[in-house]
Amino acid sequence: xxxxxxxxxxxxxxxxxxxxxxxxxxxxxxxxxxxxxxxxxxxxxxxxxxxxxxxxxxxxxxxxxxxxxxxxxxxxxxxxxxxxxxxxxxxxxxxxxxxxxxxxxxxxxxxxxxxxxxxxxxxxxxxxxxxxxxxxxxxxxxxxxxxxxxxxxxxxxxxxxxxxxxxxxxxxxxxxxxxxxxxxxxxxxxxxxxxxxxxxxxxxxxxxxxxxxxxxxxxx
Amino acid sequence: xxxxxxxxxxxxxxxxxxxxxxxxxxxxxxxxxxxxxxxxxxxxxxxxxxxxxxxxxxxxxxxxxxxxxxxxxxxxxxxxxxxxxxxxxxxxxxxxxxxxxxxxxxxxxxxxxxxxxxxxxxxxxxxxxxxxxxxxxxxxxxxxxxxxxxxxxxxxxxxxxxxxxxxxxxxxxxxxxxxxxxxxxxxxxxxxxxxxxxxxxxxxxxxxxxxxxxxxxxxxxxxxxxxxxxxxxxxxxxxxxxxxxxxxxxxxxxxxxxxxxxxxxxxx
Numbered sequence: 502x503x504x505x506x507x508x509x510x511x512x513x514x515x516x517x518x519x520x521x522x523x524x525x526x527x528x529x530x531x532x533x534x535x536x537x538x539x540x541x542x543x544x545x546x547x548x549x550x551x552x553x554x555x556x557x558x559x560x561x562x563x564x565x566x567x568x569x570x571x572x573x574x575x576x577x578x579x580x581x582x583x584x585x586x587x588x589x590x591x592x593x594x595x596x597x598x599x600x601x602x603x604x605x606x607x608x609x610x611x612x613x614x615x616x617x618x619x620x621x622x623x624x625x626x627x628x629x630x631x632x633x634x635x636x637x638x639x640x641x642x643x644x645x646x647x648x649x650x651x652x653x654x655x656x657x658x659x660x661x662x663x664x665x666x667x668x669x670x671x672x673x674x675x676x677x678x679x680x681x682x683x684x685x686x687x688x689x690x691x692x693x694x695x696x697x698x699x700x701x702x703x704x705x706x707x708x709x710x711x712x713x714x715x716x717x718x719x720x721x
Numbered sequence: 722x723x724x725x726x727x728x729x730x731x732x733x734x735x736x737x738x739x740x741x742x743x744x745x746x747x748x749x750x751x752x753x754x755x756x757x758x759x760x761x762x763x764x765x766x767x768x769x770x771x772x773x774x775x776x777x778x779x780x781x782x783x784x785x786x787x788x789x790x791x792x793x794x795x796x797x798x799x800x801x802x803x804x805x806x807x808x809x810x811x812x813x814x815x816x817x818x819x820x821x822x823x824x825x826x827x828x829x830x831x832x833x834x835x836x837x838x839x840x841x842x843x844x845x846x847x848x849x850x851x852x853x854x855x856x857x858x859x860x861x862x863x864x865x866x867x868x869x870x871x872x873x874x875x876x877x878x879x880x881x882x883x884x885x886x887x888x889x890x891x892x893x894x895x896x897x898x899x900x901x902x903x904x905x906x907x908x909x910x911x912x913x914x915x916x917x918x919x920x921x922x923x924x925x926x927x928x929x930x931x932x933x934x935x936x937x938x939x940x941x942x943x944x945x946x947x948x949x950x951x952x953x954x955x956x957x958x959x960x961x962x963x964x965x966x967x968x969x970x971x972x973x974x975x976x977x978x979x980x981x982x983x984x985x986x987x988x989x
Binding site for chain 1: 878902
């Protein structure tokens with residue numbers, strides 16, 4: 502019978518993807534372009550404890566996706582960059598706005614280091630993914646005859662991130678890209694729990710990375 | 722009747738294992754060399770055993786015992802720091818180095834940490850208060866100053882207490898390096914000493930051991946406008962970790978407000 506592979510396939514697909522809605526917005530302030538040997542870096546804002554501090558894995562995800570694909574751009578990892586520019590991009594010393602960049606770049610040794618790594622754009626990332634609601638219940642039991650779960654759980658997650666793009670050559674803000682995603686995950690259980698996960702953060706990462714890639718290459 | 726099966730046993734063992742001693746050490750390979758114009762000074766760096774063996778021990782109710790060993794990382798920290806900040810340096814075993822311009826002696830006066838469950842935040846946080854003493858090449862105290870450092874790590878990024886606190890400790894050490902690098906030549910006493918050609922300062926009169934350091938700072942300071950910082954050698958309620966006492970300390974300058982204020986003055 503061909504029905505079982507079909508049902509298995511449907512279950513596999515639904516287990517991988519719940520419903521997620523994502524929106525991306527962009528504000529451009531100056532023209533952008535990427536030349537031969539130019540690179541970008543994606544940095545998380547960490548100047549003080551905040552709920553809006555982007556997760557390390559999200560920053561890593563955005564960096565990987567901006568670097569990947571057919572029109573990928575060269576990306577320096579966050580750790581590599583802050584080590585190469587130490588101590589100027591530590592949480593307490595990093596510039597808070599583009600007005601502070603010229604003073605930094607006036608230092609010949611720093612300007613030289615930036616030229617060596619070919620940095621064209623600095624992308625500051627802020628935001629987070631939060632669980633906003635949860636409902637339902639599930640109980641599991643074990644008995645001599647076996648075990649199982651029964652119930653229904655649902656939860657919502659909301660991702661909201663904003664990337665501010667600084668031009669390291671002109672020391673001006675090139676623009677901003679924001680990505681919001683929301684989704685509801687479900688877990689019905691009749692003996693076996695079946696998770697239907699909405700990959701909210703991953704969706705926010707993909708949409709933000711795609712838009713950033715276009716933004717710095719001025720393809721928008 | 723419910724049987725206690727293997728998975729349940731494993732879970733109980735895991736739950737029971739949460740209250741042990743967590744020993745945390747810093748990954749020293751992650752101290753970068755500062756990229757900056759070097760200060761025109763050749764300094765000896767005196768790291769004594771009090772610093773290099775510094776371990777903060779604390780017991781937190783229901784969370785277990787913690788040992789934060791930041792001392793063993795200090796040699797690497799100051800080696801990389803000095804490589805980027807000073808024109809020349811070497812490690813010395815006393816406060817006197819006639820073949821150099823002077824001697825820098827760092828010390829950790831205090832360390833505090835907090836877990837996310839204590840602060841109801843997402844962060845493991847560590848505060849370290851460094852004390853620095855600067856001596857001329859004959860071992861006479863020029864002055865001293867305090868440097869508060871702060872590091873944090875999100876529990877979203879670090880699943881266990883150990884890795885979270887280790888990352889926070891590393892961040893605090895990097896913060897100390899960063900702030901020292903940028904502000905060393907801005908310290909009034911240091912800048913005046915450098916501008917004067919790194920002279921010898923008058924030796925201090927001999928005094929009983931317990932009072933020597935307490936007397937030295939104000940006596941050495943008149944020409945150098947030494948900042949009003951507590952003397953590291955003076956008896957202090959915060960110098961040695963007692964373990965388990967998490968009550969607020971009125972002398973504590975290590976809080977977020979101060980860090981934010983420092984950030985405002987320290988950024989570039």
